[in-house]
Amino acid sequence: MNGFRKANGKYHQAGRAALPIAVSAALLLSTAIGSPLAAVTVDRVAALIDRQVLTVSEVSQMVELHFFPRPAKQSDDDYRHDVLESLIAQTLRFRDVERFGAQDISKDAIEARMHEIAARFATPAGFDAAVARTELTLDEVRALVKRQLQVEAYIQERFSPLIFVSQDEVEAYYRGAWSEQRRARGLALQPLAGVTDEIRGLLKASRLQSEIEKWTEQLRSRANVDIYAWR
Numbered sequence: 001m002n003g004f005r006k007a008n009g010k011y012h013q014a015g016r017a018a019l020p021i022a023v024s025a026a027l028l029l030s031t032a033i034g035s036p037l038a039a040v041t042v043d044r045v046a047a048l049i050d051r052q053v054l055t056v057s058e059v060s061q062m063v064e065l066h067f068f069p070r071p072a073k074q075s076d077d078d079y080r081h082d083v084l085e086s087l088i089a090q091t092l093r094f095r096d097v098e099r100f101g102a103q104d105i106s107k108d109a110i111e112a113r114m115h116e117i118a119a120r121f122a123t124p125a126g127f128d129a130a131v132a133r134t135e136l137t138l139d140e141v142r143a144l145v146k147r148q149l150q151v152e153a154y155i156q157e158r159f160s161p162l163i164f165v166s167q168d169e170v171e172a173y174y175r176g177a178w179s180e181q182r183r184a185r186g187l188a189l190q191p192l193a194g195v196t197d198e199i200r201g202l203l204k205a206s207r208l209q210s211e212i213e214k215w216t217e218q219l220r221s222r223a224n225v226d227i228y229a230w231r
Contacts, residue, residue: 046084048226049091059084059230061134065141066120077231084230092219093151102150103157113145114138159211165203173199 044056062068062083070079094102118127131141174192178199182189 045228046230047088047228048224049088050224052091054084054087054091056229056231058087061136062087064130064134065117065136066130067117067144069120080230084227088220088225088227089216090148090151092216092223093154094147096215096219097151097154100154103153105146105149105153109149110142110145113149114142117141117145155208155212159208159215160204163204163207163211165200165207167196169203170196170199173203178202 045053046056046059047054059080063080068083068086070082074082118124121127121130131138171192174195178195179189
């Protein structure tokens, strides 16, 4: 079942409108076979975000596509759970993006991210086969990528200008964690002048990630998020 396409063809990356009653956490379809009351489960609700639904099939699609990077040696179950959490976070973040106006994303940027995702497979044919199994078209995958890049662009515009790393902080990191890591790996210590930009970039990236996590926690605290299943 195509979790990211509705019957009318309208595309919703963040999920469908929630059913009025989701007590059973399942989407049910009545069947003409047997009793008039008989029903079959066509999809299960993975999570409700206020009145938006994320289904298990949507989680499966993202897992199949390797849409989100997977840490080495992570179990299938843990990865599926992380994918669901990533979809929830992206849904919440995109709501905020829409409030301020999502940026347009260039075709080149979208294709670059598509190549990045495809590179997570052993061969191009492996990626093509995964797309086919999800029942998504490549254009629909591009639409998913565009939403993801719009969130990332918003993050860069909103949070990056606020992050400042002083030279004292660079020097402290150089003398501490950076040097310790180099020694532990048996690598030579380079002069500070040669690695200042690298260290400043690492510190900025760490602080940006902290800001993203804080922002996401705030968004989640203002929403009603219920998780039912991810497999």
